[in-house]
Each structure stands twice: as C-alpha cells, then as structure tokens.
Amino acid sequence: MRPLSKHEAPIISQVQDPAKPPLFLFGFSRWKSYVRDWFPDAKLIFSRPVLLPFEFDLYWKRQLLRDPRTRVLAWQYRGPPQLKAFCARQGIPFHYAEDGFIRSVALGALRVPPLSLTFDKQDMFFNANGPSDLEDILRTYDFASDRLLMHRARIIREQLLTSRLSKYNSGKSLDIALVYGKKTQRRVLVIGQVERDASIAYGCSKKVTNNDLVRLAASENPDAQIIYKPHPEVLKGTAKAKSNPERVRDLAMILTQDISLADALETIDHVYTITSLSGFEALLRSIKVTTVGCPFYSGWGLTDDRQPNSRRNRKLSIDEVFAAAYILYARYLDPVTKTPIEIEDALDVLARMRAEQLIA
Numbered sequence: 001m002r003p004l005s006k007h008e009a010p011i012i013s014q015v016q017d018p019a020k021p022p023l024f025l026f027g028f029s030r031w032k033s034y035v036r037d038w039f040p041d042a043k044l045i046f047s048r049p050v051l052l053p054f055e056f057d058l059y060w061k062r063q064l065l066r067d068p069r070t071r072v073l074a075w076q077y078r079g080p081p082q083l084k085a086f087c088a089r090q091g092i093p094f095h096y097a098e099d100g101f102i103r104s105v106a107l108g109a110l111r112v113p114p115l116s117l118t119f120d121k122q123d124m125f126f127n128a129n130g131p132s133d134l135e136d137i138l139r140t141y142d143f144a145s146d147r148l149l150m151h152r153a154r155i156i157r158e159q160l161l162t163s164r165l166s167k168y169n170s171g172k173s174l175d176i177a178l179v180y181g182k183k184t185q186r187r188v189l190v191i192g193q194v195e196r197d198a199s200i201a202y203g204c205s206k207k208v209t210n211n212d213l214v215r216l217a218a219s220e221n222p223d224a225q226i227i228y229k230p231h232p233e234v235l236k237g238t239a240k241a242k243s244n245p246e247r248v249r250d251l252a253m254i255l256t257q258d259i260s261l262a263d264a265l266e267t268i269d270h271v272y273t274i275t276s277l278s279g280f281e282a283l284l285r286s287i288k289v290t291t292v293g294c295p296f297y298s299g300w301g302l303t304d305d306r307q308p309n310s311r312r313n314r315k316l317s318i319d320e321v322f323a324a325a326y327i328l329y330a331r332y333l334d335p336v337t338k339t340p341i342e343i344e345d346a347l348d349v350l351a352r353m354r355a356e357q358l359i360a
Contacts, residue, residue, distance in 0.1 A: 020041060020042050020043040021041075021042055021043065021067065021069035021070070021071065022042070022043050022045055022066075022067050022069065022070050022071070023039055023042040023043065023044050023045065023070075023071050023072075023073060024045045024047065024060075024063070024064060024070065024071070024072045024073070025044060025045065025046050025047065025072075025073050025074075025075070026047045026051075026060075026072065026073070026074045026075070026078070026079030026080065026083055027047075027049065027050075027074050027075040027076065027077070027078025027079040028046060028047075028049065028073075028075045028078075028097075029049050029075075030049060031111045032075070033046075034113035034114075035073075035097075035117075037333060037338040038117065038331075038333055040338070042071070045063070047060060047079075049078070050078075051080055055080075056080040056082060056083065056086075057082075060080070061086065064086070064087070064090070064092060065090065070092050071092065071093045071094075071095075072087050072092055072093065072094045072095070073094075073095055073096075073097050073119070074094070074095075074096055074097065075096075075097050075098070076096065076097075076098055076124055076198055077096075077124065077198070093121070094121060095119040095120060095121050096119070096120045096121075096123065096124050097117055097118070097119055098117070098118050098120075098124060098125070098126075099114050099116065099117060099118070099167075100114060100115070100116025100117050100118050100330035100331070100332070101116065101118075101167055101277060101280075101325055101326055101330055102115060102116050102160075102165065102166075102167060102326070102330075102332075102343070102346055102347065102350060103115060103116060103167050103168060104168065104169070104350075104353075105168075105169045105170065105350065105353045105354045105357050113335065115332055115333065115334075115335060115346050115349060115350060116330050116331065116332050116333075116343075116346060117330070117331055117333075118134070118329060118330050118331070119331065120132050120133045120134065121133060122136070124198070124202065125296050125325075125329070126198065126199035126202055126203045126275060126295065126296065127202040127203065128202065128203045128204075128205075128293070128294035128295075128307070128309060129202060131311060132296075133329065134296055134324065134325060134329045135296065135311065135312070137324045137328055137329060138296070138300065138312070138314070138316065138320075138321065138324050139311065139312070139314060141320075141324060141328070143316070143317075143320045143323065143324075149323050149327065149328075150319055150320070150323060152323070152327065153319045153320070153322050153323035153326075153327060154319055156322075156326065156327070156343055156344060156347070157284060157318075157319060157322050159344065159347055160284065160347060161262075161284060161285065163347060163350075163351050164260065164262035164263075165262075165347060165350055165351060165354070166260065166261040166262060166278075166281060167277055167281075168232060168261075169260070169350065169354050170232055170236075170258055172257065172258060172259060172260060173260045173262075173263055174259065174263060176259070176263045176264065176266045176267065177267075179255070179259065180225070180227065180253070180267060183225075183267050184225075185223060185224055185225050186221065186223065186224040186225070186269045186270065187224060187225045187227060187267055187268050187269050187270075188217050188221045188224045188225070188226050188227065188268070188269065188270045188271070188272065189227050189228075189229060189264060189265065189268045189270070189271050189272070189282075190210070190213050190214050190217050190226065190227065190228045190229065190252065190271075190272045190273075191213075191229055191271060191272065191273040191274075191276045191278045191279060192210040192213075192228060192229055192230040192231045192234065192241075192245075193210065193231050193273075193274055193275070193276050194231050194233050194234065194239045195209055195210060195241065195242040195243065196239070196242070197275075199275045199276075199293075199295070200274055200275055200293060203274075203275040203293040203294050203295055204274055204275060204292065204293030204294070204307065205293075205294070205307055208274055208292050208293070209242060209243040210228075210230070210241070210242075210243050210245070210274075211243035211244070211245070211247055211248050212243075213272055213273070213274060213292060214226065214228050214248040214251055214252050215248065215251065216272065216292070217252075217270075217272040217290075218248075218251040218252065221270065224269070224270070225253065226251055226252035226253065227252060227253045227255065227264075227268075228245065228248065228252040228253065228254045228255065229255045229259070229264050230245060230254070230255065232258045235255075235256070235257065235258045236258065261278055261281060265281070265282055265285055265287060268282070268287055269287065269288065270287065270288045270289075270290070271287055271288070271289045271290070272289075272290045272292070273289065273290070273291055273292070273293075273295075274291070274292045274293045275291065275292075275293035275294070275295040276295070277295070279291055279295060279297065279303070280295070280296075280297040280321070280325075283297065283302055283303070283318055283321075284318060284322065288304065289302075289303045289304065290303070290304040290306065291303050291304070291305055291306065291307070292306045292307065293307055294307040294308075294309050296325065297321050297325070298312075299311075299312030300312060300314060300315060300316040300321060301314075301315035301316065302316070302317075302318060302321065326343055327343055330343070332345065332346040334346075334349060335349065335353075336349075
C-alpha cells in the first residue's frame with residue numbers, strides 16, 4: 001500500500017467550492033477548537049465531547065447522511081462506538097485523529113495546540129490488536145527504492161538530535177551528571193507513562209504498571225544503576241499515578257523534576273518502557289530498548305520485544321521507521337500562518353518556540 005502524499009491526503013480538503021463540504025468531529029474536547037485551522041476548506045461540525053448512547057442513532061446519523069460530501073473525524077476512540085461501522089456501511093470517509101510525534105513546548109494536558117497530528121482510516125497507531133495505516137507503511141513501503149526519502153530521514157533525524165527536541169519539550173535542561181552522579185556502572189532508565197493512557201490499554205496484552213516495569217528492569221539488571229523517570233504529567237500533577245513510586249524507591253533512583261528527555265537519556269545504556277514514544281527516541285540515540293507492550297516501533301528488529309506481533313515480520317532500520325512515522329504518516333501545521341508545513345519546518349518552529357519560552 002503506497003502512503004498518500006500531502007496533496008492526496010483525504011483529510012486536508014482542497015475543495016474550493018464556496019459551499020464547504022461538512023466535516024463532522026466526534027470525541028473532540030471543546031478546547032480542541034484549534035482543529036479548525038487544519039481544515040480551512042471544510043465546514044466543521046462538532047458533536048458534544050461525550051454523547052449519550054441514544055444520541056448518535058436519534059440525531060447524528062441523519063445529519064451525516066444529509067450531504068454526500070460528508071467526512072468524519074474521531075479523536076482516538078472517544079466517538080460513539082458504532083460510528084466507524086456506520087460510516088463504512090454508508091461509504092462516508094472516516095479517520096481517527098491523534099497528536100503527532102513532535103507536538104509542542106508544553107504538555108497536551110495543559111491544552112496547548114499541537115504542531116503535528118496523525119490521521120488514520122484504519123485504527124489508532126498505538127493499537128497493537130490490528131493493522132493501522134502506519135503499520136501498513138512500515139510493512140510494505142519500498143524504502144530501498146526511495147533514496148530521496150531515506151536521505152531526508154537521516155538529515156532530519158540528525159536535526160532532531162542536535163536540537164534536542166522531543167514530543168513534549170516542557171522539561172528543564174540541566175547537567176545530568178549533577179542528578180545521576182558519577183557513572184560507575186551500567187545505567188538503565190525506566191520510562192514511566194500515564195497508566196490510564198490508551199496506548200497502554202490497546203498496546204499491551206497484559207496489565208503492567210510503572211512499578212512493575214521498574215521491578216522488571218531491576219531484576220534483569222542487578223548490577224546496573226536503575227533510574228525511574230515518571231511521566232511529566234504525573235510530575236506536574238495533571239495526571240494521577242496508579243502505582244506509587246515510593247514502593248520502588250529501594251530499587252531505583254526516582255527523578256522528581258521534569259527533566260528534558262534528551263538530558264535524561266544522556267549516559268544511559270538501556271531503556272525499559274511499556275509503549276512510550278520515549279523508547280523510540282532512545283533508539284534514535286542508539287540506546288538499547290526493551291518494550292513490554294507493542295508500540296508502533298517494536299517488532300521490526302530494533303527492540304527487545306516482550307510482546308510479539310505476528311503481523312510485523314520485516315526487519316527495518318531506525319531511519320526507515322523514522323521516515324514512516326515522522327515523514328510519511330504525521331502531518332504538520334504552522335501555528336502562525338495556519339498552513340501545512342513539512343517536518344523540517346516544524347522542527348524550526350518548535351525550536352524557536354522553546355527558545356522564546358526559555359527567555360520568557
């Protein structure tokens with residue numbers, strides 16, 4: 001399956017008809033009104049963020065059928081459970097939406113608009129139970145023949161590492177040696193996640209907590225220094241931790257401040273994660289990564305996988321996975337001009353935004 005180009009992508013309408021085609025949005029929180037900027041050529045119609053079970057059948061079905069140009073967008077799985085199947089039966093274009101892999105200089109929980117979004121007609125990219133558009137790209141794209149793409153991927157990856165940018169860029173930059181101390185043994189970093197996160201619910205076949213992950217890392221690396229980095233939302237209090245870090249304090253150094261991921265990965269030899277994107281960012285830095293769940297970047301021969309995926313039977317390089325996710329799959333929008341941009345431009349914008357935040 002060939003991935004859609006920027007100009008072919010069905011999500012971003014190129015219709016110039018003054019009577020704009022309707023785009024219905026389900027499951028979007030009210031503060032996500034920024035999504036209007038992504039679809040200037042469509043008439044956006046928002047449902048309430050949470051619908052009662054009967055509302056879709058009694059009202060929204062009729063609304064969706066009123067215009068043959070109707071398209072539908074759902075934020076993750078927060079739309080009505082029957083929405084996708086209904087659209088399929090009626091021939092209505094449907095896509096899931098989610099934040100991209102380079103997002104902002106602050107957490108999404110703080111209602112900061114993203115520079116990047118992903119749109120998938122099959123499923124959420126973090127759902128390991130079935131294929132997604134991203135997984136199809138990873139399974140089938142002829143990376144070897146696309147030399148321009150791979151050259152571009154290498155340059156962008158170097159730009160990303162040099163800029164020390166990440167998905168979220170709220171963490172403080174500091175001399176990590178002052179936190180970790182002198183390195184006298186192997187270092188293992190355990191990446192904490194928001195344990196109610198959908199990427200764990202749909203990307204992990206068994207229940208695993210952050211504390212379980214710390215215990216696993218400690219048991220498999222008895223001679224290493226174990227460092228546990230809780231999720232920034234947990235540290236900032238915008239999300240609750242289900243597992244108490246104090247219960248694993250005897251096994252690991254627990255970071256208590258939101259340190260930038262680039263700094264946290266300095267001098268690290270091995271990373272343990274459930275499904276976090278931070279694991280992929282560790283791979284970008286040639287750090288060994290163990291995944292307990294099945295994130296999009298596992299199963300391609302790059303990670304120590306504890307949850308196999310029979311659909312992923314191809315070996316890929318780190319640049320190929322990067323190209324698939326960050327270049328071919330994700331979309332980017334300039335927050336000032338409100339126009340689509342490429343990832344190179346998005347990194348420049350994000351770097352400026354971070355610099356301005358530091359000055360402020």
